[in-house]
Amino acid sequence: MTKRGRLLPRTGRARLLAAALALVVVAAGLAVAGAFDSTGTRLTAYFDRAVGIYAGSDLRILGVRAGEVTSVHPQGTQVRVELALDEGVKVPEGARAVIVAPSIVADRFVQLTPAYRDGPALADGAVLPASGNRTPVEIDQLYASVTDLSKALGPDGANSAGALSDLLRTGAANLDGNGAAIGDSVQEFGKAAKTLNGSSDNLFTTLSRLQTFTTMLKDKDTDVRTAQERLDTVVGFFADNKDDLTGALKELGTALAQVKQFIADNRGELKKNVDKLVPITQTL
Structure with a gap:
C-alpha cells in the first residue's frame, strides 16, 4: 500500500473525530443556553x-x-x-x-x-x-461619619472653648447617685410603652375619632365662632350685672325658704287638696 493510501483512512478518522467534537460543542452550548434561559420574570x-x-x-x-x-x-x-x-x-x-x-x-x-x-x-x-x-451603608462611610463627628466635637469644633467638657462634668455631677432613679424611670417608661403597644387599636381608634371631631370643628368654624361670641356676650352680661344677679339669687333663696316653710306648715291641708284633685284629674 502506498503512503497516500495509508493516509486516507487517517484523514477520514480525523474528519469523523472533528465532526463528533463539533456535535459535542453544539450540544454543550445548547445545554448551557438552556440552563441560563429562564422563563421567569x-x-x-x-x-x-x-x-x-x-x-x-x-x-x-x-x-x-x-x-x-x-x-x-x-x-x-x-x-x-x-x-x-x-x-x-x-x-x-x-x-x-x-x-x-x-x-x-x-x-x-x-x-x-x-x-x-x-x-x-x-x-x-x-x-x-x-x-x-x-x-x-459602607464601612468606610461609617468610619468617615465617626471621624466627622469626632472632629465636630473635638478641640477644633464644639469643644474649642471647653463647652463640651463643661457639659460632661455638669452632667456627671447631676447624674451622680441617681442611677437607681434613672433605672426606675426607664423601667416605668418601658411598662408605659408596653401598655400603649397592647392598646394600639384603642389608641388609634381614639386618635381617629379625635381627628373626626377636629375636622368637624374645622368645617363648622363659623358656627363655633358665633357660639363663642354669644357665650362671651352672656358672660359679659353676667359680669356687668353681677350685683343685681347676686341680689336676685339672695331673694330667690329667701323665697324658697319661705315656700319650704309654708309646705311644712300646711302639709296636711295640701295633701287633702291634692287628694280632692285626683278624681277631677281622672275625669278630665
Missing part, C-alpha cells in the same frame, strides 16, 4: 451603587432564594442590575429592591420587598427606579 433595578453585587448573586424574597442577578453595568451615575426571577415567582407592583449585607464578610444579595400576596404583579421587563431602592 425579568426585572431591571437601578441603584446609586452596587458594591459586592455580581452576575450570579442571589435574588431573594423574605430571605429565600427566588432568582439571581444576571448582569451588573454602570450607567451614568447609577448602576443597572438585571434580575431574573425563578419561574412562577411573582412580585407585587410597587415592590422595591434592597441590597443586603448580612455581615462584613458574607456575600451580599438583592432582596425584593414586600412579598407577593395578591393583586397586580410586576410584568416582565419592569423597572425598579433607584429612588425607591436601598443600599447598605
Whole structure:
C-alpha cells in the first residue's frame, strides 16, 4: 500500500473525530443556553451603587432564594442590575429592591420587598427606579461619619472653648447617685410603652375619632365662632350685672325658704287638696 493510501483512512478518522467534537460543542452550548434561559420574570433595578453585587448573586424574597442577578453595568451615575426571577415567582407592583449585607464578610444579595400576596404583579421587563431602592451603608462611610463627628466635637469644633467638657462634668455631677432613679424611670417608661403597644387599636381608634371631631370643628368654624361670641356676650352680661344677679339669687333663696316653710306648715291641708284633685284629674 502506498503512503497516500495509508493516509486516507487517517484523514477520514480525523474528519469523523472533528465532526463528533463539533456535535459535542453544539450540544454543550445548547445545554448551557438552556440552563441560563429562564422563563421567569425579568426585572431591571437601578441603584446609586452596587458594591459586592455580581452576575450570579442571589435574588431573594423574605430571605429565600427566588432568582439571581444576571448582569451588573454602570450607567451614568447609577448602576443597572438585571434580575431574573425563578419561574412562577411573582412580585407585587410597587415592590422595591434592597441590597443586603448580612455581615462584613458574607456575600451580599438583592432582596425584593414586600412579598407577593395578591393583586397586580410586576410584568416582565419592569423597572425598579433607584429612588425607591436601598443600599447598605459602607464601612468606610461609617468610619468617615465617626471621624466627622469626632472632629465636630473635638478641640477644633464644639469643644474649642471647653463647652463640651463643661457639659460632661455638669452632667456627671447631676447624674451622680441617681442611677437607681434613672433605672426606675426607664423601667416605668418601658411598662408605659408596653401598655400603649397592647392598646394600639384603642389608641388609634381614639386618635381617629379625635381627628373626626377636629375636622368637624374645622368645617363648622363659623358656627363655633358665633357660639363663642354669644357665650362671651352672656358672660359679659353676667359680669356687668353681677350685683343685681347676686341680689336676685339672695331673694330667690329667701323665697324658697319661705315656700319650704309654708309646705311644712300646711302639709296636711295640701295633701287633702291634692287628694280632692285626683278624681277631677281622672275625669278630665
